[in-house]
Amino acid sequence: MLPSRPSLSPAGQRSRISRRGLLASGGALGLGALLAACGDSEDAKSPEKKGSWSFKDDRGKTVKTNGTPKNVVAYIGAASALHDFGVECVGVFGPTKLENGKPDVQAGRIDVDKVEIIGNAWGEFSLEKYAALEPDLLVTTMNESPTLWYVPEESAKKIAALAPSVGILTGKASLTGVIDRFGELAASLGADLKAKKVTDAKARFEAAAESVRQAAKTAKAKKLKVMAVSATKDLLYVGTPDDFTDLRYYRELGVDFVTPDGVGEAGFFAELSWENADKYDADVILVDKRTGNLQPEDLKKSMPTWAKLPAVKAGQTVAWYNEPQFSHAGIAPLLESLATALQDAKKVA
Structure with a gap:
């Protein structure tokens, strides 16, 4: 520029x-x-x-x-x-x-x-x-x-x-x-x-949002619960949908999220020790993709309690970009991924 x-x-x-x-x-x-x-x-x-x-x-x-x-x-x-x-x-x-x-x-x-x-x-x-x-x-x-x-x-x-x-x-x-x-x-x-690249991205975003809306209806019929987490070697952090801009939007589209208790004054997350990682029932887990957070494959190898979670055993984990690119082009693929996960998921918890 x-x-x-x-x-x-x-x-x-x-x-x-x-x-x-x-x-x-x-x-x-x-x-x-x-x-x-x-x-x-x-x-x-x-x-x-x-x-x-x-x-x-x-x-x-x-x-x-x-x-x-x-x-x-x-x-x-x-x-x-x-x-x-x-x-x-x-x-x-x-x-x-x-x-x-x-x-x-x-x-x-x-x-x-x-x-x-x-x-x-x-x-x-x-x-x-x-x-x-x-x-x-x-x-x-x-x-x-x-x-x-x-x-x-x-x-x-x-x-x-x-x-x-x-x-x-x-x-x-x-x-x-x-x-x-x-x-x-x-x-x-x-x-x-009004450039084609920008308008195409907006159209894709709108279509993806509608796909989540429809998938959420299917998920609700199956009584699926979704949980968003960030994972470190010491703690599992469970996100509260009220505080995250993306999660709140997904909830507006009909996604049923786990809402943790014990959220601190700063908001955003409740902390769980790994011994209590199974505190909340979840059928689909969104896992923080940001650098510095443990990813599903690492967690399976190093955290036995993670490997035992029903959603993990069923392979129903999805990458969560909780600091996304706030553009239509940035959010559209995330919506599409979520829609697919909800559509394919089974009740396991």
Whole structure:
């Protein structure tokens, strides 16, 4: 996403000119000078300047810039959604590449070799790499407003000094609403929401949602219960459908979920020791696919109580992408997979 750069005010030019030169000239000293320059310029913050681009994010904050942002850096999940709508980011942070160099599951359809990765795990965010990209805009998600996901708290002020940010609420929100918000942001950044790729994806999403709706009716007749889990060597985490945007949408389509008790104040999960892994009856289990969580094949080998669960013995486990790409292209295949699982599943618990 590197077409011609937008015109800049004199203050903006002073800030931009310094970025690479300062970084090249002196590492941390250069970065410190750059941050000071950005703070002094107050580009896109001064009330005397009227930005030609603006977007009201889910913090209720209206972000304005002098020209449509071109160099967009985003959390990998946000970058994936924008990609599906036709906007490419120059840099990403968050789980992007595995140790073997292959794309992380959260990278979606992004070519991970064509973007600058400024952080690949929790707490990683290279200010130097970020500044070198000359960012116009940072985009990330939020589980709760106004906390920006994967933006390290200890360096948040320095990150904010380099470029304005947009936060899209994805936690405890409407799934279709989140998709629409990413579509709105993408359109504001120049994407064509009438492009065939985009409209085809929406049609596929709508058809897939209907397939889940119909499969859920069949599942209800069979009295099937579905449980969503994340698994580690120490604990089994059972997801509560009230808190997950995707699970709540699936429930709206008719899927009958296990709702665990004992969910902590933070919400999202109830914790079970492996000795109590059979606490809830489930005929189909959605298993967190994110890197760092144990997968069904690993669990069968290392956790005897997992192998004894009726759904596991019946082979009725499905990958759960609980940080999905919030786009029609990202969600459609997940709906299709769920519909197939519900259609084929038998009552086993």
